[in-house]
Amino acid sequence: MLMNANNFATLERRQLERLIKLRGDGVILQPSLLNADAYQLLADAQVPTTIVDRKVTPAKWPQVVTDNQGYSKLLVDYAARQGFQHVVVLSEAINANSARLERLAGVQAAAKEHDLTVHQVEIAHDEPTGSIYAKLAQVPDWLNGRTVIYAFKGTLLTRLMETLAEFNVQIPKEIGVMAFNDWDWAKLMSPQITTIQQAPQQLGQVAAKNLLALLDHQEVPATTLVDSQIMVRKSL
Numbered sequence: 001m002l003m004n005a006n007n008f009a010t011l012e013r014r015q016l017e018r019l020i021k022l023r024g025d026g027v028i029l030q031p032s033l034l035n036a037d038a039y040q041l042l043a044d045a046q047v048p049t050t051i052v053d054r055k056v057t058p059a060k061w062p063q064v065v066t067d068n069q070g071y072s073k074l075l076v077d078y079a080a081r082q083g084f085q086h087v088v089v090l091s092e093a094i095n096a097n098s099a100r101l102e103r104l105a106g107v108q109a110a111a112k113e114h115d116l117t118v119h120q121v122e123i124a125h126d127e128p129t130g131s132i133y134a135k136l137a138q139v140p141d142w143l144n145g146r147t148v149i150y151a152f153k154g155t156l157l158t159r160l161m162e163t164l165a166e167f168n169v170q171i172p173k174e175i176g177v178m179a180f181n182d183w184d185w186a187k188l189m190s191p192q193i194t195t196i197q198q199a200p201q202q203l204g205q206v207a208a209k210n211l212l213a214l215l216d217h218q219e220v221p222a223t224t225l226v227d228s229q230i231m232v233r234k235s236l
Contacts, residue, residue: 007032007096013041020045026211028052028204029061034098036060048214052207055098062220064207068099068180071196071228072106075178076150078194080114082236084148084176087111088119088139090160091152103152103180125155129163136163143169148176148236154183161189177235192233202226 001019005012012032019027020041026048031039036056042049043060051063076087087107094100104120111118119139123132136142136149151157157179164171171177171191178194179186186193203226210220 005032009033009038013038016041020047026050026215028207028211030054031056032097034096034101048211050207050211050214050220052203053099057098059222062210062214062222062224064203064210064224064226066099066198066203066228067225068102069106069109071230072103072150072180073110074106074230075180075194075196076107076110076116077114078230078232079148079150079176079178079236080110080116082176084116084146084236086117086119086139086142086144086147088121088136088142088147088149089152090121090123090136090149090156092125092156093122094120094152100152107150123156123159125159127159129159129166132159132163133167143174145172145174148178151177151179151181154179154181154186157181157186157193157195161193171235187231187233191235193235194233195231197229197231199226199228 003015005015009032024047027042028050030053031051034057036058039056049061051061053065055063055065089104089107091100094104107118121135123135149160151160160177169175181195182198182200184197186195206224206226213220
């Protein structure tokens with residue numbers, strides 16, 4: 001059974017309660033919340049569980065994740081070598097989940113190493129393009145050719161590209177763009193976007209394999225890291 005809570009914690013809880021009532025053999029959970037206590041109902045019901053893509057704290061279940069911090073640092077390292085001096089992080093609420101916090105930590109580590117400035121711009125998933133542009137415009141001297149926007153996920157990259165196109169912002173002449181992207185369609189944009197390309201299919205396969213192992217009472221690693229790939233294109 002596949003359920004999508006769209007990052008709404010109340011809906012997510014109702015869906016988990018339903019799975020428990022249906023006596024599901026196990027759960028693969030991409031958590032919308034950071035606190036493990038929010039998922040205590042799974043532990044209380046003794047449902048074998050594997051966490052995928054995002055971590056919970058403290059770590060109560062095996063987790064299959066991307067090295068968000070390490071790859072974000074590599075991406076910002078590369079941008080610094082291309083001459084960018086300022087990084088604008090574009091994200092939904094950063095404190096909402098572990099992946100965003102880890103990506104920010106990678107940005108900050110690279111910024112410290114290369115003496116870059118970092119600005120955080122938080123937007124809603126349905127924020128109008130005019131509002132996105134207004135928030136970006138609050139970053140001092142942002143269209144200077146030395147600033148790069150780092151969109152923390154693919155849907156935000158789409159919103160960003162819509163905004164920059166609407167307001168005739170030239171990439172990369174006026175601003176660089178890069179993203180932590182879940183899909184491979186960034187190469188279809190104009191210009192093609194430099195991204196960290198996750199391996200969502202492999203994340204799912206490893207999570208399913210680990211869950212089957214749990215159901216068979218086998219030992220499973222506490223944390224499994226799935227490799228990603230930096231795709232260098234024309235947006236920097």
